[in-house]
Amino acid sequence: MKILKYTSLVIFTLLFVGYLLLQNHTVQNRLFENTVKELFKADEIFMSDALSVAVCGSRAPLPSPNRAETCLLVQAGSSKFIFDLGEGSAANLQNWQVDYSDLEAVILSHLHSDHISDVPEVQFQTWLGGRKEPLTVLGPIGTKSTIQGFTSAYELDAYYRSEHHGPELLPIEAYGYVVTEFDGDSEVIFQNEDTKVTAFKVDHFPVDPSYGFKVEFKDRSIVISGDTIALDVVVEYSKGVDVLFHDALAKPLIDRMIKVSDELENNVISKVLFDIKNYHADTIEVAEIAKKSEVDLLVFYHLIPAPRNQTSEQMFLRGVDEIFTNYHVSEDGTLVSLPAGSEEILIDLID
Ligand SMILES: [Zn+2]
Ligand SMILES: [Zn+2]
Known part of the structure; x- marks a missing residue:
């Protein structure tokens, strides 16, 4: 005692x-x-001599705590690319202290707001990070006009900051963007001695054009679906690829959300939830695409909606295991690394 x-x-x-x-x-x-x-x-988050993908935004517009809207940061050897920059993704990149010295381009799949809204933030971050020329942006037809809007909206901000911090740190001639638009069913949009990025057209009607991408680095490769319904063209591009990153809509969750929204007589939410079902592949269709294309790993991203707990994750994945088992439901910070000259697929989480 x-x-x-x-x-x-x-x-x-x-x-x-x-x-x-x-x-x-x-x-x-x-x-x-x-x-x-x-x-x-600044901790280096990527392995050298590898094709790596860090999920800098894992959700679609439906809100979810601790998740940004769509963004994939890809490191291919000594080249870096950012595919889409939705709201909140620039903060993730900033928290990770990403080294932008080897950033080749920001690449946009389509011009929905959940894929573009943080482009001006990253323009500013990379400018402050020492970029000596305007930021390279590659995107579908329409990108020039969208980016011109960002340029105008932030023009005064650029002058204020350059004046305040001085032209050595923020030279005004390096502010802004250089935009190249791509077109057609398929186009190689970047190529160097060991890396190739191909854009291919997908179907996200009425958002037209909308693109997916294949990234090849040495003997490793990935496909990024962008926003699309289930398509054979994604199967074709994914054949022989190591990892498929696919957007995914979970019908069991969306249907429950519609039911609750109907009961609450929230007609606007019900209509929006009903409409989004017709321009995204659902989780079952995505699993079938992964099976048909025989990818080694399927990563669900652009989650509609993003699961918030174990129960909703189980509902998100209902029926998937019966079709394809080697999958991963991404979160912000999911890091997939594919070292060159091996068959290894490493999954980690950036903290
Ligand atoms: Zn989207
Ligand atoms: Zn979209």
């Missing part, structure tokens, strides 16, 4: 001293400095 009393007294004293220390300004300053050091420290 005495021992218990003594132990309680010691614990209470330690807690009290700890509390007092946390009120001390020097201790507070040191703790904050340590947090900032972690934030500013």
Whole structure:
């Protein structure tokens, strides 16, 4: 009994001293400095000599905590690409302290807001990061006009920041974008000695054009579906590919959401949820595409809706296991690495 009393007294004293220390300004300053050091420290997140994909945004427009809208950061050897930049994705990239010195281009699959809204943020981040020329953007027909809108909207901001921080840090001639549009059913949009990026047309009607992509680096490759219904062309492009990243709509979840929305007589939500079903592949169709194309790994991204707990993840995946088992439901920070000259597929999470 005495021992218990003594132990309680010691614990209470330690807690009290700890509390007092946390009120001390020097201790507070040191703790904050340590947090900032972690934030500013640039850790390399990618393996060298590999094709890697970091999911910088895993959700579609339906909100979900701790997830940004669509974004995939791809490292192919010494070249970097960002496929789509939805809301919140630039903050992920900033938190990861991404090295933009080898960024070749921002590549847009289509011009829906959940794929483009953080483009100006990354334009600014890369400008502040030392970019000496305007940012290269590749996108479908319409991209020039959309980007022109961003350029106009942020023009004053650019002058203010250049004036404030000085032209050495932010040269005004490096502000903005150089846009190249691609067209047709299929086009090689980037190529160097070991990397090739091909855009291929998908079906996201009435969003036309909308594209998917194949990225090849040495002996490794991936396909990114973009936003699309289930298509044979995705099967064709995915044959012999290591990993397929596919957008996916979970009917069991969307149908329940429509039911609840109907009961609440929220006609707007019901109509939107009903409409989105006709321009995205559902999880079962995506599993069938992965099976037909015999990819080694299927990664679900652009999740509609993104599961919030184990129950909704089980509902998201209902029926998938019966068709294709080697899949991964991505979250923000999912990192898939494919080292060249091997068959390895490594899955990790950036913290
Ligand atoms: Zn989308
Ligand atoms: Zn879309």
